[in-house]
Amino acid sequence: MGDVVAVLGGGQLGRMLALAGVPLGLGFRFLDPTAEAPAGALGPLVVGELGDTEAAARVADGAAVVTYEWEGVPADTARSLESRGATVLPPPGALDVAQDRVAEKTLFRRLGIATPDFAPVDDRAGLDDAVHAIDLPAVLKTRRGGYDGKGQRVLTKSGDLGDAWRELGGRPLILEQLVPFEREVSVLAVRGRDGATAYWPLVENEHRDGILRTSRAPAAGAAEGTQATAETYAERVLDELDYVGVLAIELFQVGPDLLANELAPRVHNSGHWTIEGAVTSQFENHLRAILGWPLGSTAPVGASAMVNCIGALPDRAAVLAIPGAHFHDYQKAPRPGRKVGHVSVTAPDDGTLAERLAMLPVSP
Amino acid sequence: MGDVVAVLGGGQLGRMLALAGVPLGLGFRFLDPTAEAPAGALGPLVVGELGDTEAAARVADGAAVVTYEWEGVPADTARSLESRGATVLPPPGALDVAQDRVAEKTLFRRLGIATPDFAPVDDRAGLDDAVHAIDLPAVLKTRRGGYDGKGQRVLTKSGDLGDAWRELGGRPLILEQLVPFEREVSVLAVRGRDGATAYWPLVENEHRDGILRTSRAPAAGAAEGTQATAETYAERVLDELDYVGVLAIELFQVGPDLLANELAPRVHNSGHWTIEGAVTSQFENHLRAILGWPLGSTAPVGASAMVNCIGALPDRAAVLAIPGAHFHDYQKAPRPGRKVGHVSVTAPDDGTLAERLAMLPVSP
Numbered sequence: 001m002g003d004v005v006a007v008l009g010g011g012q013l014g015r016m017l018a019l020a021g022v023p024l025g026l027g028f029r030f031l032d033p034t035a036e037a038p039a040g041a042l043g044p045l046v047v048g049e050l051g052d053t054e055a056a057a058r059v060a061d062g063a064a065v066v067t068y069e070w071e072g073v074p075a076d077t078a079r080s081l082e083s084r085g086a087t088v089l090p091p092p093g094a095l096d097v098a099q100d101r102v103a104e105k106t107l108f109r110r111l112g113i114a115t116p117d118f119a120p121v122d123d124r125a126g127l128d129d130a131v132h133a134i135d136l137p138a139v140l141k142t143r144r145g146g147y148d149g150k151g152q153r154v155l156t157k158s159g160d161l162g163d164a165w166r167e168l169g170g171r172p173l174i175l176e177q178l179v180p181f182e183r184e185v186s187v188l189a190v191r192g193r194d195g196a197t198a199y200w201p202l203v204e205n206e207h208r209d210g211i212l213r214t215s216r217a218p219a220a221g222a223a224e225g226t227q228a229t230a231e232t233y234a235e236r237v238l239d240e241l242d243y244v245g246v247l248a249i250e251l252f253q254v255g256p257d258l259l260a261n262e263l264a265p266r267v268h269n270s271g272h273w274t275i276e277g278a279v280t281s282q283f284e285n286h287l288r289a290i291l292g293w294p295l296g297s298t299a300p301v302g303a304s305a306m307v308n309c310i311g312a313l314p315d316r317a318a319v320l321a322i323p324g325a326h327f328h329d330y331q332k333a334p335r336p337g338r339k340v341g342h343v344s345v346t347a348p349d350d351g352t353l354a355e356r357l358a359m360l361p362v363s364p
Numbered sequence: 365m366g367d368v369v370a371v372l373g374g375g376q377l378g379r380m381l382a383l384a385g386v387p388l389g390l391g392f393r394f395l396d397p398t399a400e401a402p403a404g405a406l407g408p409l410v411v412g413e414l415g416d417t418e419a420a421a422r423v424a425d426g427a428a429v430v431t432y433e434w435e436g437v438p439a440d441t442a443r444s445l446e447s448r449g450a451t452v453l454p455p456p457g458a459l460d461v462a463q464d465r466v467a468e469k470t471l472f473r474r475l476g477i478a479t480p481d482f483a484p485v486d487d488r489a490g491l492d493d494a495v496h497a498i499d500l501p502a503v504l505k506t507r508r509g510g511y512d513g514k515g516q517r518v519l520t521k522s523g524d525l526g527d528a529w530r531e532l533g534g535r536p537l538i539l540e541q542l543v544p545f546e547r548e549v550s551v552l553a554v555r556g557r558d559g560a561t562a563y564w565p566l567v568e569n570e571h572r573d574g575i576l577r578t579s580r581a582p583a584a585g586a587a588e589g590t591q592a593t594a595e596t597y598a599e600r601v602l603d604e605l606d607y608v609g610v611l612a613i614e615l616f617q618v619g620p621d622l623l624a625n626e627l628a629p630r631v632h633n634s635g636h637w638t639i640e641g642a643v644t645s646q647f648e649n650h651l652r653a654i655l656g657w658p659l660g661s662t663a664p665v666g667a668s669a670m671v672n673c674i675g676a677l678p679d680r681a682a683v684l685a686i687p688g689a690h691f692h693d694y695q696k697a698p699r700p701g702r703k704v705g706h707v708s709v710t711a712p713d714d715g716t717l718a719e720r721l722a723m724l725p726v727s728p
Contacts, residue, residue, distance in 0.1 A: 022379075023383065296687075316389075326387070326648075
């Protein structure tokens with residue numbers, strides 16, 4: 001038997017990690033709270049909470065390396081596995097940073113990475129102070145636990161503060177400047193155990209209702225300087241955290257500048273295009289990195305786009321009839337707002353890609 | 365749950381079929397005589413002989429479609445599943461043809477497809493007659509059951525006949541002209557349930573000791589006419605057999621001419637390069653075809669080569685350090701002459717591909 005990789009979390013990211021790892025001779029085990037987790041098709045699934053250290057230890061037992069596919073995994077779980085002798089990568093310290101928006105942005109600033117202005121908000125008076133310091137419009141967010149646009153309220157005028165406080169108050173919060181960005185981009189980076197790094201080309205992302213809808217890569221018209229800035233930002237975080245694996249940083253582009261919004265210490269939705277659109281996918285390179293193997297080329301292969309299927313899958317035959325289209329069904333029950341699959345489209349050039357995207361039965 | 369595909373045979377071809385099918389939302393079940401079959405990592409494996417119709421029926425029960433990954437599957441097994449109401453694709457008639465070298469070459473000739481001269485050999489006198497008709501050098505082969513160079517003897521002079529007969533006689537045989545070919549190529553074709561067809565670019569194959577070592581695609585210097593001839597040959601076979609799925613035909617190239625050697629009614633070793641080197645892999649298109657879905661583009665993505673790992677795997681890190689290299693470990697126990705994995709290398713052009721192949725720790 002080949003090496004076993006233990007994965008904390010058994011969602012679609014774990015599923016796609018395993019699809020990349022089986023050809024490499026790897027076996028997979030997963031920990032997930034739900035018995036129907038999408039990764040269960042690819043290896044044994046232990047059903048348990050991610051904070052259940054005993055269940056996590058069963059999944060990690062004998063594994064060559066433990067990794068995670070969700071930044072919400074309690075850092076304590078990861079550290080308890082380390083204390084029992086497991087190798088956990090990316091390092092659990094990345095979870096501490098990713099789970100607290102204030103810690104995250106403080107780290108960015110300390111490393112010279114531009115971010116929108118922000119201020120922690122601990123009580124109602126603190127909210128007034130923060131609004132005074134940052135000015136409106138701004139976004140009030142929970143410091144912990146929000147994702148896909150949940151746990152946040154946009155404040156455009158002082159009259160919005162009361163409602164926002166009633167909804168979100170009582171938990172540690174952060175107020176962030178609402179940046180008039182031109183577009184959202186992300187940089188996907190990978191760092192090996194030996195410190196080698198590689199970067200995929202910048203991705204342009206379009207969100208709707210707080211959920212990623214479409215990623216295009218390489219991002220159209222990204223100046224060389226913009227790519228270099230993004231790589232420099234990512235490299236500082238990778239080195240600071242002694243990071244191993246794939247890291248994603250979401251950024252706002254404002255003119256030639258990039259402002260870091262948040263990081264994800266894992267394979268990322270905006271990197272799914274790499275399965276068909278890059279020489280080496282984010283999933284394969286994450287595995288290569290955490291196992292101490294040489295990283296693969298991150299060069300793009302033509303132009304790519306990824307469209308999330310939210311709530312339900314589009315008609316499969318209609319998708320497959322589009323040249324260069326690939327269908328990814330996570331085998332999740334349909335539910336409003338749920339990511340149940342994605343469609344990737346590749347093309348030799350941007351023009352052809354646009355034509356093909358226009359044929360998609362899901363609105364890109 | 366998505367549709368289930370039942371696969372007769374659980375080797376590396378079944379494993380790679382499942383790796384292509386899981387993203388499409390498919391589930392897989394396999395029938396294989398060995399409990400350690402490589403496909404077992406991707407779905408439930410029923411351990412049983414491929415001629416065991418009851419075991420096959422258990423695998424096929426409730427499946428959307430039944431397919432096979434080996435041309436040695438008894439056609440009776442396939443037909444027994446059809447008689448119980450299963451859809452078996454490619455059609456079992458393709459097995460009849462593929463399992464008998466005389467039937468195969470007779471079909472080629474009937475369809476106007478050039479082949480080396482051949483004659484059936486049923487007894488010792490028949491061997492003399494055949495040598496008289498075809499001339500030496502020639503190859504004496506068993507009509508059934510040979511693969512990877514097994515069950516055949518090259519005859520270069522009349523003195524070779526006695527030994528060859530002692531080794532192979534007593535079974536139905538075929539004598540085939542030994543063609544002084546320039547190279548061996550193969551054409552991979554796919555036909556959908558609606559009769560739509562698609563063809564990958566010609567592959568150049570190099571065998572050693574009767575086993576495929578290296579495939580390169582698109583085959584260097586293949587004139588447009590040669591590609592067209594190969595496609596015409598394949599199309600005639602596809603239409604004649606009312607074929608659905610991927611079909612491979614191995615051919616000898618002699619000057620501008622192509623002579624058909626044999627066909628394989630399944631995904632094929634010389635098509636493994638399509639996983640990374642084509643817009644749609646042979647595995648995905650086989651599944652699309654047998655499920656009645658639209659076929660995907662067979663266009664190549666740059667230049668590709670596939671090198672089989674025979675007997676044992678090469679050093680994984682050394683392979684992964686080569687740009688554009690992808691490692692495929694079938695998780696089979698090492699054994700002399702056994703295909704235990706393959707390495708694919710992709711590159712933007714033939715020159716870069718040659719440089720990368722020269723870096724391979726396995727001799728290409």
